[in-house]
Amino acid sequence: MTGRVAAYLDARLRRGPLHFTLIDPEKSDAAQAAGLARGAVAAGSDAILLGGSTGISPERMGAAARAVRAAVPVPAIIFPEGPGSISPDADALLFMSLLNSRSPELVIRSQARAAEAIRRLGIETLALGYLVVAPGMRVGEVGRADLLDRSDLAGARGYALAAEMFGMRFVYLEAGSGAPAPVPEAMVRAVREVLSVPLVVGGGIRSGADAGRILDAGARILVTGTVAEEHGVEGALAEILMEVTRRRAR
Ligand code: 1GP
Numbered sequence: 001m002t003g004r005v006a007a008y009l010d011a012r013l014r015r016g017p018l019h020f021t022l023i024d025p026e027k028s029d030a031a032q033a034a035g036l037a038r039g040a041v042a043a044g045s046d047a048i049l050l051g052g053s054t055g056i057s058p059e060r061m062g063a064a065a066r067a068v069r070a071a072v073p074v075p076a077i078i079f080p081e082g083p084g085s086i087s088p089d090a091d092a093l094l095f096m097s098l099l100n101s102r103s104p105e106l107v108i109r110s111q112a113r114a115a116e117a118i119r120r121l122g123i124e125t126l127a128l129g130y131l132v133v134a135p136g137m138r139v140g141e142v143g144r145a146d147l148l149d150r151s152d153l154a155g156a157r158g159y160a161l162a163a164e165m166f167g168m169r170f171v172y173l174e175a176g177s178g179a180p181a182p183v184p185e186a187m188v189r190a191v192r193e194v195l196s197v198p199l200v201v202g203g204g205i206r207s208g209a210d211a212g213r214i215l216d217a218g219a220r221i222l223v224t225g226t227v228a229e230e231h232g233v234e235g236a237l238a239e240i241l242m243e244v245t246r247r248r249a250r
Pocket of ligand 1: 022174176177179201202205223224225226227
């Protein structure tokens with residue numbers, strides 16, 4: 001069964017890599033979120049992820065989702081930090097398991113508790129295996145991650161392939177928002193060698209050069225948040241989007 005957002009992403013991925021802009025509704029109010037989304041999409045971003053690693057209320061998430069959907073023609077997708085941030089006002093929800101959490105709560109229990117409500121609300125889910133790589137930053141702490149060492153290529157491959165074998169549609173290598181350096185290229189390359197589903201990479205991508213290296217190593221979707229929050233959509237985000245869009249088929 002393929003939902004509307006999954007079909008949109010599949011079609012876009014056939015043309016080349018994608019970029020998602022992460023907006024934290026706790027840091028940006030609805031009007032600011034809409035403004036950031038407008039700028040990012042005009043520069044080539046393919047979807048807006050709404051999320052953060054500290055408690056976002058469903059009301060705040062809903063307001064951000066409605067404002068973003070009214071502002072841009074690309075999907076607004078919830079990147080949940082827990083069941084509290086789920087809202088039916090977005091186009092889809094990353095239904096994710098934090099694969100290397102020490103807490104079963106974040107691997108499967110909270111998802112099990114939320115599953116029926118999500119189905120009832122009719123929210124499209126995109127199944128995603130989420131793997132937190134050192135330094136992990138705040139999500140590593142909140143997620144009680146057994147951080148994947150930056151040199152543990154076999155470990156990364158194992159988790160990613162297990163997620164694919166479980167039927168997850170995406171695998172996300174996360175260095176943590178604001179990480180001083182992104183996920184190492186060698187890890188992106190090692191995972192891409194074994195993975196068939198799209199590989200998402202985020203955390204610490206701050207320049208066109210970072211983006212180019214990670215795309216050349218095999219990432220299919222880049223996620224950035226901090227660059228636009230700190231500098232708006234000019235400058236670094238525009239450079240990152242140039243690297244993504246120039247790798248697309250016309
Ligand atoms: C965090 O991967 C995302 O979940 C984005 O990280 O804020 O460092 O771009 P940045």
